[in-house]
Amino acid sequence: DVVVTQSPLSLPVTLGQPASISCRSSQSLVYSDGNTYLSWFQQRPGQSPRRLIYKVSNRDSGVPDRFSGSGSGTDFTLKISRVEAEDVGLYYCLQGTHWPQSFGQGTKVEIK
Amino acid sequence: EVQLVESGGGLVQPGGSLRLSCAASGFTFTTSSMHWVRQVPGKGLVWLSLINPEGTNTSYADSVKGRFTISRDNAKNTLYLQMNNLRAEDTAVYYCAKDSYGCGDYWGQGSLVTVSS
Numbered sequence: 001d002v003v004v005t006q007s008p009l010s011l012p013v014t015l016g017q018p019a020s021i022s023c024r025s026s027q028s029l030v031y032s033d034g035n036t037y038l039s040w041f042q043q044r045p046g047q048s049p050r051r052l053i054y055k056v057s058n059r060d061s062g063v064p065d066r067f068s069g070s071g072s073g074t075d076f077t078l079k080i081s082r083v084e085a086e087d088v089g090l091y092y093c094l095q096g097t098h099w100p101q102s103f104g105q106g107t108k109v110e111i112k
Numbered sequence: 113e114v115q116l117v118e119s120g121g122g123l124v125q126p127g128g129s130l131r132l133s134c135a136a137s138g139f140t141f142t143t144s145s146m147h148w149v150r151q152v153p154g155k156g157l158v159w160l161s162l163i164n165p166e167g168t169n170t171s172y173a174d175s176v177k178g179r180f181t182i183s184r185d186n187a188k189n190t191l192y193l194q195m196n197n198l199r200a201e202d203t204a205v206y207y208c209a210k211d212s213y214g215c216g217d218y219w220g221q222g223s224l225v226t227v228s229s
Binding site: 001035037039041043048049050051054055058060090092094096099100101102103104105106 | 147149156157158159162171172173174207209212213214215216217219220221222
């Protein structure tokens with residue numbers, strides 16, 4: 001099975017400053033159709049998860065453009081250009097290329 | 113408006129069974145793959161299972177393979193998760209999620225399953 005590893009697991013950030021989360025997979029996430037099924041999710045305290053990014057770099061509807069995704073193969077990154085108070089929560093990456101699908105361990109973003 | 117509403121959670125004894133339901137509305141259920149994901153309170157997300165739109169192809173995490181069965185009734189716009197031989201470690205909030213270029217463009221509110229004697 002594919003192992004997905006996120007870092008860091010805890011990320012204290014200053015309001016207005018950028019933040020970056022890494023996601024690495026144990027195998028390439030390029031699928032046979034040429035797409036790479038790597039998504040990013042945000043989970044605010046007490047809420048269901050919300051998808052931010054799909055297929056590495058595509059923002060879901062309504063997601064602020066301060067969130068961006070990048071990467072290829074086995075190495076991926078979620079960036080927040082300027083952290084706002086509402087961005088506090090847990091962030092997960094998910095690989096959907098290989099079955100069974102698998103989430104990273106999660107990264108807790110908090111304000112310094 | 114897309115809505116996913118889980119139901120069927122509750123308290124069950126070890127070794128018991130439970131069936132979760134996820135009622136879908138606001139989108140074309142019959143053309144959407146669907147997922148189940150769980151989360152132990154205070155812990156991370158764990159992907160469990162996927163079913164294709166026709167209900168003919170399924171996939172499971174190793175931790176639930178052989179004990180859990182995903183299914184769907186397209187006439188009722190409802191997704192199911194039959195859970196048998198439940199263990200204490202299955203205690204979690206269970207989410208259904210819609211697929212669009214991957215898991216989870218929409219999620220339900222979750223249903224808590226507690227396995228305890």
